[in-house]
Amino acid sequence: MGVRGLQGFVGSTCPHVCTVVNFRELSEHHRSTYPGCTPTIVVDAMCCLRYWYTPESWICGGQWREYFSALRDFVQTFTDVGIKLVFFFDGMVEKGKRDEWVKRRLKNNREISRIFQHIKSHREQPGRNMFFIPSGLAIFTRFALKTLGQETLCSLQEADYEVASYGRQHNCLGILGEDTDYLIYDTCPYFSISELCLESLNTVMLCREKLCESLGLQVSDLPLLACLLGNDVVPEGMFESFRYKCLSFYTSVKGNFDKKGSVILAVSDHISKVLHLYQGEKKLEEMLPLGPNKALFYKGVASYLLPGQKSPWLFQKPKGVIMEKQAIAINSEVSLYTDSDSKPEAPMCTDSDSKQEDHMHTDPDSKQEVLMRTDPDSKQEVPSEIKHKLSVGADPELNPEAPIYIYPESKEEDLMNAEAEIKQELTMVSNPEILKVARMHHVHAESYLVYNIMSSGEIECSNTLEDELDQALPSQAFIYRPVRQRVYSLLLGDSKDGASTDPVVKEWFVYPGNPLKHPDLVRPLPMTAPGGTPSLEVLWLNLEPAAQNQRLDTLLACFNLSSSREELQTVESPLRALCCLLIYLFVQLDYISPRAVQLGSLFIRGLTTLVLVNSACGFPWTMSEFMPWNVFDGKLFHLKYLQSEKGYAVEVLLEQNRSWLTRFQNLKAVVCKACGRENRRIVGKSHWTSHHTGRWGRQGSSSHRTSPTYSHSRQGQPWRDQGSRQYEYDHWRRY
Template identity: 70%
Template sequence: MDRQMILSRGSEMGVRGLQGFVGSTCPHVCTAVNFKELAEQHRSQHPGCTPTVVVDAMCCLRYWYTPESWVCGGQWREYFAALRDFVQAFTTVGIKLVFFFDGMVEQGKRAVWVRRRLKNNREIARIFHYIKSHREQPGRNMFFIPSGLAIFTRFALKTLGQETLCSLQEADYEVATYGLQNNCLGILGEDTDYLIYDTCPYFSISELCLDSLDTVMLCRERLCESLELSLADLPVLACLLGNDTVPEGMFESFRFQCLSSYTSMKENADKRGNVILAVADHIAKVLRLHQGEKKLEEMLPLGQNKALFYKGVASYLLPGQTSPWIFQKPKGVTTLGKQIVSMSTDPEFEPESLVCTHPESKEETPLCTHPETEQEDPMNMEPEMKQQVTMVSDTEILKVARAQHVQAESYLVYGVMSSGEIECSNTLEDALDQALPSQAFVYRPMRQRVYSLLLGAGGDGASSGPVIREWFVHSGNPLRHPDLVRPLPMHVPGGTPSLKVLWLSQEPGVEARRMDTLLACLDLSASREELQAVESPFQALCCLLTYLFVQVDTLCLEDLHAFIAQALCLQGKSAGQLMDLQLEHVDSRAVQLGSLLVRGLSMLVLVNSACGFPWSNSDFMPWNVFDGKLFHEKYLQSEKGCPAEVLVEQNRSRLTRFHDLKSIVCKACMREDRRIVSRQHWRPHHPGRWEKPGSSSHRTNSGHSRSGRGQHWRAQGPGSRQREPDRWRRHSPSSGGT
């Protein structure tokens, strides 16, 4: 595999143009090193201290995903084995790994997040065009990480016994802080911001050879020598060049002026490289002349961008660090998103508000504030008292949610409770396939019930409950604004328990209440006896399949057969056997179904953590219940009309279990007035799409066809904001018609 090619396809992270500049113009900044030798040096210099590498996990996902097949939904057992090998390579030489994952998108960086998501949409469209044209997986030049890879990597690493943390702000800041404060051997990642932070050494994941543990260290001191700058100058350089805080175009004319007056052009540097040299020269020879005498805004054309520029510079200051470029002596602390940094008290420098109101709505989400201190949470970066704006007032419950978030034990829960805002990145979905709805809509009713559990619903139902801002990528959504979504009332037998009961109580019978609440989140309370009787790991899968088939009318019996058969056959297969599996061809619909199911498994992480963990996480980890290539094989067989015996590979015990699981799902769906039928009973609607007479592709909670009211599911996109509550309520026998 050409790792460098795969990694380079990701959007450039950090300072614009710096990665290419270092590689082409300043190659001496990169030094070949060996982790085993570095660890031995570290032990000799720091006796009794374990050499620790802090890993920016989000930068490493492409490196870690080594399976050849990636388009079918993920080769999860192969991936788990690759992660195990990665961890083992470091632990063998006595190096401890600490993994950080992004936990929040800061408001100031939402535009960058959106831009990358829209770029990914274009890449996904090309992937589906290729699949439909060639009936095979595209080459590695079009590689796209499987949906849900980040969330399940967290749990895989925890399963492997690794310390895994989820950030409360931008992950690179926490990675750099952890590396500095814990005297780490270094940072492993692929983000040029690590060349700007004044922290421990920075190593490249893309250059890592796992067998030898050789890699490249990017030395910020050598970068400073090349640019004739000091370490304290690097944040100013980063902001003038453009980064994830300061848009690249903001200082384009300034950079051009620097280049025009720069006289030491390097022949081995391209235009962008010479721009970097010119800007660095301006900092060293012009700005430094008045440093300490004039403010930066008197020397730079900051204008109305003054606050954003200072925020960008301050964002590189780790706890306890100051910048000579911030003129006034700090008189306090300013909250920047989720981050606290010491900086100037310039009256024009205002922090971004954590409270967001939709531009088309005059409603404002009811919020609460409460103080938090560093003593309560070791992940806090500053000891000063701060006020955090949250959606809930119960500090004890919020503290539990925060701790579970930091320890990477939950998913989305803390975002809902703290800021009322969550996001979900791209999914391998075909924008041209009108028969299958986006996962963003399919799992929204499930999320809405979780919102009700976490935040409570209004007295008259969903119409007056708190508003959640969802940034979910789906076809046709330009992501200019979040979708505003309200909670759905829950119907838990015996009443909805409080979060204190679900999360903290050890009383007898609480486990049963947790499971009842989980099934209510999926609106499956009517079938709880049958579903709870299913053994692990198939219980969670049956619940998800029932939910999925009730929600999506265009799923047929053949699809159900494929989902169940692959889960059963997976139990007896090794990663090596799955690797050797060869597909007759690749089907675009099966690709989308694979991603749809995996996204559903990630939603089970949300539901399970919100309900107090009634299930063991292993029950719905994809390496235990799903393999993309195996599902694809079963899908193709099922489409051909192969009998169940063939689908379960002539295994008698599997065949019995196959019919049992199928029966449970079909009966549970029938209770929701959803009869799963064979595709043979359908009629062709148009080429590439099949539709049951009188059905829609996505059921609403009232059980009626959305398209029957002239509103197709794709119309639920960016133009539609708050939904009427009844549109998402399905009247089941267990809910009493409410």
């Protein structure tokens, strides 16, 4: 995350870049400087999850009530000193950063393997040095913050760009996070979450101006430095030989052989002494060994330019042209952040320098496919598909009908490729009004994955605490896949027997044995809902009372539990959501592993699946029903699981509490009745057969997998049909 080596360099070589500050004092100064404006901190929430999770137990699925309480204390501390917080979450992974995402997920897999090795060796939770955030923490944190009344937003691209853009355009007090990219963006001040003392409200501010003084650079040089060092866009190895040459020359002159810190000093010295010398006379590609990576390098530099900014290192286009990324950001700002329901309680300050100036930042010879928006007077002809893409979900004030064009220097095949990509995106959803609603819910963090499915047909799920060596329990990726497939059917339409025109969703799900070289290609699975599957217009936009019943019917149909509607209706909230999930798991699983750690993570992933289904069905149940602090505690679950393994009676497990026992018996009756209807008998551990030793649903290292549909007649093992066609049923028979 961020610029390679920069965090360590600042701490060891330039400690004066870090200054201890106090948020209480900063807010008072901000109020006196901008009367009538609320001091606001924009928070990169993904960087803060480790800081926020303070409960003792994390290995068993999370102590969610304690976590919610910690979040409440965090928010209240800032509220007490008059500081407003705006939280941003990653909404999707950009295509250019997928490789970096995969690299981190595989690294996490290795960490998880070490965690399970420790558990087996020591039979205890590892120390905080091996801490791994509980599954679903980011998803449920969004809803927790909204419950606490906080403005919570989900990005339409990499969150760091939107955080930096929001902070600059709203003249925020600063950015709170842990990402050295915030030292590179020319935006408001950057504060470290890891150094924050909540009691005193002291933290460390990392000053980009002081960093520039130490390096002999200007703030506008920092994006260039970041790309030469390597970041999430430009691979570290791309300029390895260049950095070595800079280092060799620098050390020969300075006599400094501290390679780690000297690399940054050496590259900075080259920028200030050599590149500045010829700036304006030579193009950057004439001064740097860009080679075939020119387009990627320029993309990396341009990725740090916020709306209205330009770079002296990039060739400037005529006024009236902005990058696609900036157009997206501006579109988000206008149509979503200024929505009447999301306006700040106090007027925000606006930096006069942050007004949008229309500039384009790219190399004229670059083959990168970039869509442009131009002045309304432009005579350029534009394909209607491209116009439509920019108009979908756009605010009318943005004039979506304004002409756009591809760079004149781009070749004809580049234009065709861009059009083809746009057409492919448009085929996922044909109704722009529905897509606009999905987008609104996405940005305001009110749904989960729905907009990603509908806009790009691509979703991802990060690591889960699953033991790669214990193959008794299928991965959560396969257990809940049939549910996701029915959601795809609801959002995109049914599959038609594997036809080439069928919608396909690319799933980047982490599970043991998956090298993540390619996504799993998963097709929709038809569902059977009473009266037929209603349209999204009915589920999302119809306000009639009857529509609420259709929403509930559709939700249950996604879990193939329509026959259990009557029993579930008798269960109070939030336990009906719990019952829904338990019934699904009992109907699906032939055997349950005695690994409470993995079962806890499996259950939490089930709750996130419920959030997805509820979002797709138009919210028949309130989201609070799926929040783990209302239905689950990992430490308590683990304790009761171990007691159950020792043969404790139900009365002992429920601590002789008659009220709890009555509720348990009622819930058990609902679950058992539903399972009995599906010909599934819930048995105790003594009845489990010993031959279930393989991980059902393992797809091995298949490089490209397509999931076909299947009938419910084999409902006990639905994930056995999830592999590619080369892995037919015989492949699973050995398990």
